Amino acid sequence: SQTIHQWPATLVQPVGSPLSLECTVEGTSNPNLYWYRQAAGRGLQLLFYSVGIGQISSEVPQNLSASRPQDRQFILSSKKLLLSDSGFYLCASQGQGTSSYNSPLHFGNGTRLTVT
Amino acid sequence: AQSVSQHNHHVILSEAASLELGCNYSYGGTVNLFWYVQYPGQHLQLLLKYFSGDPLVKGIKGFEAEFIKSKFSFNLRKPSVQWSDTAEYFCAVNLRNFGNEKLTFGTGTRLTIIP
Known part of the structure; x- marks a missing residue:
């Protein structure tokens, strides 16, 4: 089965500083990868998804960007953090070539980001 | 726009009580429905x-x-809850034949079971 590794688990960064959150996947190849954010009192919001190396789709305009330099590596970045970037960030993976009704998402443990 | 509503934000129950967590969605077509759970840690x-x-x-x-x-x-139920059911529960909905990039989550319900 798939295992999703995310780090760091918690992060406190000042406004204007850069950000890099990393996610790696084990147990599958060519997965679809996703970055979600959960803000307080809100549901999981999809930020980015990727169906392959170098292929990134953005769901919402924001201060963040994503990259997929390797098949099982997904990175969430920002050049200058805003206070509104605070939240809980989750990386998820799904087997390539399967849609939601065939394969559930596998999630990492998340990163709690606090921008001060 | 598509939306998923979970009206119960925090539910507190005693062990052996019955559980029902509400989930309502607003979609215009055939859907797939999910419940995800996150246990502490x-x-x-x-x-x-x-x-x-x-x-x-x-x-x-x-x-x-x-x-x-x-x-x-798509309400979630359990006839008799246990302390180990303490967790956060998320309802999610997707349009049939679409990938997870179209999956919409509710805001979640935090369930606390008192021993």
């Missing part, structure tokens, strides 16, 4: 799913959910 994981067929679906750990199309609902 663990990652989010699938609890159960509905794609088609019997609208009453069984999941892990004695949970079940019923799809009522006329009410646009």
Whole structure:
């Protein structure tokens, strides 16, 4: 089965500083990868998804960007953090070539980001 | 726009009580429905799913959910909860034949079971 590794688990960064959150996947190849954010009192919001190396789709305009330099590596970045970037960030993976009704998402443990 | 509503933000129950967590969605077509659960200190994981067929679906750990199309609902139930059911529960909905990039989550319900 798939295992999703995310780090760091918690992060406190000042406004204007850069950000890099990393996610790696084990147990599958060519997965679809996703970055979600959960803000307080809100549901999981999809930020980015990727169906392959170098292929990134953005769901919402924001201060963040994503990259997929390797098949099982997904990175969430920002050049200058805003206070509104605070939240809980989750990386998820799904087997390539399967849609939601065939394969559930596998999630990492998340990163709690606090921008001060 | 598509939306998923979970009206219960925090539910507190005693052990052995019965549970029902509400989930309503607003979609214009045929849907797939999911409940995900996050136990304390663990990652989010699938609890159960509905794609088609019997609208009453069984999941892990004695949970079940019923799809009522006329009410646009997919409520989660368990006849007798245990302390270990303490977790956060998320309902999620997707349009049939679409990938997870179209999956919409509710805001979640935090369930606390008192021993």
